[in-house]
Amino acid sequence: MVELRLLGTKCNIGCQYCYQNPLRDSGNGNSTYDLDKVFGMLTNTGEPFVLWGGEPLLMNIDDLEKVFKFGFDRFGQNSLLTNGILITDKHVDLFKKYNVHVGVSIDGPGELNDVRWAGTLEKTRLYTQRSNDNLIRLLNTGIPTGLNFQITKCNSSEHRLPKMFEWLTTLDQLGLKNARIHVLEVDYAEGLKNHAFDTEENLQAFREYKKFEKQLKNLKFDLFENMRSLLLATDQPQDCVWSACDAYTTAAVSGIDGQGRKNNCGNTDKEGINFQKPDQQGYERYLALYNVPDEYGGCKNCRFFLQCKGQCPGTAKDGDWRNKSENCKLFKGLFEEIEQEILTEGLTPISLHPDRQLWETKLLNNLSQGINPTLHSLINN
Known part of the structure; x- marks a missing residue:
């Protein structure tokens, strides 16, 4: 995947958990762009891209159209990740014209989204x-739309889950098909600890989402689909967190x-340094783990190493x-649960297969x- 970050880390809000905050704090979040240089690199790369931020819709609308036209002419589509706040009629017209797939990042309606701070409670x-209204607008317009959200105490504590599930049910009825759920990353932000669950609380919350998913008509949470496909080695999930990533090359x-x-x-970029990409990748982390x-x-001795690889x-x-990963116990608990579901279907997950150690x-x-093979190719070749 190619993340096109024309504005660097520039954003219109200040999410307390944003993983780009170290770059902002270090002054390395460059926000200027030269489209000729960018288009030259994209041509050499030859891969579709996702317009990324910060918040990419802070771009001048005319330049934004140039980017979408470039993507459409070469790849027949575009992708965008946005917080959804700035979407206007002009943006919607561009999304339609240039086949833009829009991912909206919002953690829920009303107070459930308060960790995505905008300076004051009123402004937040x-x-x-606005973000929620625009998400619904995109779904009603038929524009391909996905959802990204973090699991926090703000939206997934016991007394707030009913409102979260009511909101997701509405989005499901409007035709939302995909949602990516994330574990809240605390890193070095001490204030976030008030919003983050401990491991057992996280596991309980994720299990609630997993049970809730069965009630939905259209919407699927990709995390659970990814974990199931890994246990069956049916294909390689698009989510890169399972793919033995070298932290210095991120292939x-x-x-x-x-x-x-x-x-x-x-x-x-935990050190606030946007490292340039080297030519050679190494997998020492996984050999050591x-x-x-x-x-x-x-x-x-973890039987889920083939699937997880330390995440x-x-x-x-x-x-x-x-x-x-600091989330090891969470993922292990979810793998164990999905593993048992697969067994009840009369299938054998590769975590319990007699050839597991040979594959390892x-x-x-x-x-x-x-060489970094997909799990599917490793087992079937």
């Missing part, structure tokens, strides 16, 4: 209403900034990419040679 609620995600420079996935015991931050280095314990050895041999 006003922006939340699954390339960023292109406003000056046409290639850099890495923003989720690995496989052999390091749990108490030292590793994955030794995203951007969420590694203690901010050290060499460790496994095969994966490690590939990684040691700089």
Whole structure:
């Protein structure tokens, strides 16, 4: 995936959990762009892109159309991730004209979205209403639309889940098909700890979403679909967090900034440095994790290693990419639950397959040679 970050980290709100905050704090969130340089790099890359932020709709509308026209002429479509606040009639016209798939980031209606702070409570609620209204507008207009949201105490505590589920039910009835749910990343933001669940609370909340999904007609949460497909090795999920990512090359995600420079996935910029992308990738993290015991931050003897691989280095314990994800216990609990569901269907998840260790050895041999196979190809070739 190519993230096109023309405005760097420039945004119209100040989400307390934004993973780009270290870049902003360090002054490395460049917000100028040269479209000729950008189009040259995109031509060389030859891949479809997602217009990313910060908030990309802060762009001049004429320049925005140039970007969408470029994407449509070469790839037949465009993709955009936005908080939805700034969408106007002109934007909607562009979305229709240039086949733009829109992802909207909002954590819920009203007070459920308060962690996406806009400076004052009044302004935060006003922006939340605009974002929600525009999300509904996109669905009613038939524009391909997805949803991204974080699981927080603000939207997923016991007394707020009913309102969250009511909102999601409405979106489901309007035809929303895909939602990506995220674990709240606290990192170094002490204030966020008031909004973040502990591991057991997170596991309970995610289980509630998993049960709730069965009541919906159209909407699916990609996390649970990804985990099931990994346990069955039926295909490779598009979500890169399961794909043995090298934190210094992030092969699954390339960023292109406003000056046409290639850099890495923003989720690995924990030091506030937007590292440039090197040519060679390494998988030392995964070779080490496989052999390091749990108490030292590793994955030794975990039957879900093939699926998880320690998950995203951007969420590694203690901010050290060499460790496994700080969300290990959450994902392990969800894998265990989905594993049991697969067993009741009369199928064998690869986590319990007699050839699992042979496949693990095969994966490690590939990684040691700089080859990162999909799980599906690893098992079927």
